[in-house]
Amino acid sequence: MALIVHKYGGTSMGSTERIRNVAKRVAKWARAGHQMVVVPSAMSGETNRLLGLAKEVAPSTHSPAVLREMDMIACTGEQVSVGLLSLALQAEGMEAVSYNGWQVPIKTDSSFTKARIQSIDDARVRADLAGGKVVIITGFQGVDEDLNITTLGRGGSDTSAVAVAAAMKADECLIYTDVDGVYTTDPRVVPEARRLHTITFEEMLEMASLGSKVLQIRSVEFAGKYRVPLRVLSSFTPWDIDINEEAKSGTLITFEEDVKMEQAVVSGIAFNRDEAKVTVMGVPDKPGIAYQILGEVADANIDVDVIIQNVSHDGKTDFSFTVHRNDYQRTMDLLKTKVQPATGAATVIGDPKICKVSIVGIGMRSHVGVASKMFRALSEEGINIQMISTSEIKTSVVIDEKYMELAVRALHKVFELDDPSAVTTSSDEE
Ligand code: ADP
Numbered sequence: 001m002a003l004i005v006h007k008y009g010g011t012s013m014g015s016t017e018r019i020r021n022v023a024k025r026v027a028k029w030a031r032a033g034h035q036m037v038v039v040p041s042a043m044s045g046e047t048n049r050l051l052g053l054a055k056e057v058a059p060s061t062h063s064p065a066v067l068r069e070m071d072m073i074a075c076t077g078e079q080v081s082v083g084l085l086s087l088a089l090q091a092e093g094m095e096a097v098s099y100n101g102w103q104v105p106i107k108t109d110s111s112f113t114k115a116r117i118q119s120i121d122d123a124r125v126r127a128d129l130a131g132g133k134v135v136i137i138t139g140f141q142g143v144d145e146d147l148n149i150t151t152l153g154r155g156g157s158d159t160s161a162v163a164v165a166a167a168m169k170a171d172e173c174l175i176y177t178d179v180d181g182v183y184t185t186d187p188r189v190v191p192e193a194r195r196l197h198t199i200t201f202e203e204m205l206e207m208a209s210l211g212s213k214v215l216q217i218r219s220v221e222f223a224g225k226y227r228v229p230l231r232v233l234s235s236f237t238p239w240d241i242d243i244n245e246e247a248k249s250g251t252l253i254t255f256e257e258d259v260k261m262e263q264a265v266v267s268g269i270a271f272n273r274d275e276a277k278v279t280v281m282g283v284p285d286k287p288g289i290a291y292q293i294l295g296e297v298a299d300a301n302i303d304v305d306v307i308i309q310n311v312s313h314d315g316k317t318d319f320s321f322t323v324h325r326n327d328y329q330r331t332m333d334l335l336k337t338k339v340q341p342a343t344g345a346a347t348v349i350g351d352p353k354i355c356k357v358s359i360v361g362i363g364m365r366s367h368v369g370v371a372s373k374m375f376r377a378l379s380e381e382g383i384n385i386q387m388i389s390t391s392e393i394k395t396s397v398v399i400d401e402k403y404m405e406l407a408v409r410a411l412h413k414v415f416e417l418d419d420p421s422a423v424t425t426s427s428d429e430e
């Protein structure tokens with residue numbers, strides 16, 4: 001008998017019919033003798049609907065008071081889901097009980113709309129499991145020390161599930177979603193994308209941070225930190241498929257030391273349309289200038305991603321960086337009103353229509369020429385690279401948004417990701 005956490009995303013919970021299917025699948029696992037904790041998301045579209053309602057009445061400020069109410073509203077989608085799933089399980093003849101995050105409790109900090117989990121008290125859940133119940137806990141929700149309800153950021157139910165699995169030392173956390181695993185790139189953009197049977201935790205971390213929303217990045221961080229066995233699989237297989245077959249399906253997130261065979265150089269391609277580029281032109285090239293610019297941006301709580309400072313001409317230089325597109329206007333205003341006068345910069349320009357495309361693979365550590373192969377492939381498509389950023393296991397480029405799909409497809413091809421015979425990872429073979 002094992003303790004298993006299942007997570008079901010919005011599409012998997014998208015209708016009462018689908019919820020009944022989820023209940024049947026969970027009941028199958030429970031009847032096989034496992035203790036089951038289930039963490040569902042809101043029904044698909046529901047969180048957007050709720051946040052849309054909030055926007056209709058909310059002033060466009062981001063004050064803590066406004067964000068607190070956003071969480072109050074957004075968290076209700078998950079409450080409906082857990083209640084419905086519990087009812088559906090009871091209708092299957094199972095004993096089931098549902099909880100909101102605060103009832104567990106799942107304690108977080110007070111950063112409304114992007115709270116971080118600090119601790120989970122599993123006593124109540126354990127007592128229910130010992131009493132033979134299936135326990136269903138809202139994804140996405142937490143509670144701060146003043147008993148305010150918080151949410152964990154979009155896609156946060158993944159993190160709820162992995163955190164619950166970590167706190168309870170679950171034997172495995174299964175993330176059921178609307179694709180049957182982690183692919184070499186988003187299969188909705190590149191139909192030739194190939195499902196990976198395994199991906200290392202580090203690669204998954206990079207893929208998630210670079211824009212692959214199949215797992216929220218914090219869920220991968222939790223899985224790595226607490227060594228939670230994590231698998232991504234489909235909720236759309238027939239619920240009554242053989243449980244052993246189901247348990248081996250999808251993509252397993254592994255740890256690097258488990259990868260015995262030679263790794264493919266590039267395992268996946270991620271892309272992100274959510275960024276915008278800003279450039280401060282003609283700033284004096286002197287010590288402290290980066291701090292003068294980025295210090296202001298950091299003080300305004302704006303995250304900065306790729307940064308480039310050009311070589312100087314006549315003692316002046318250009319300084320570019322990317323921010324989240326939602327922060328674009330605020331960043332431009334800040335640069336124009338504060339940074340430009342303070343530094344004596346000539347001008348500030350911006351481009352919100354960019355995207356970042358990244359190749360990811362632990363095999364890049366031991367291979368040279370990977371980045372230049374990427375740059376050549378992009379140049380052959382006539383795509384201009386605006387910025388480059390690298391780490392040991394990834395290379396990212398910032399390009400014009402309109403070339404995103406073209407770039408992803410070209411890179412997918414050049415790194416032979418859609419050709420199984422060219423991939424050397426033994427664990428990727430059926
Ligand atoms: P859920 O509602 O189950 O949490 P999400 O929409 O958050 O589902 O995540 C699943 C989606 O992630 C897929 O439908 C797919 O379009 C997208 N995706 C992006 N990159 C990848 C990838 N590399 N592999 C698989 N899916 C990906």
Ligand code: ASP
Pocket residue numbers: 009010041042047048077139140153154155156157158
């Ligand atoms: N319902 C939340 C969202 O739409 C959390 C999640 O689905 O993971 O972002």
Ligand code: MG
Pocket residue numbers: 009155158213214215216
């Ligand atoms: Mg998701």
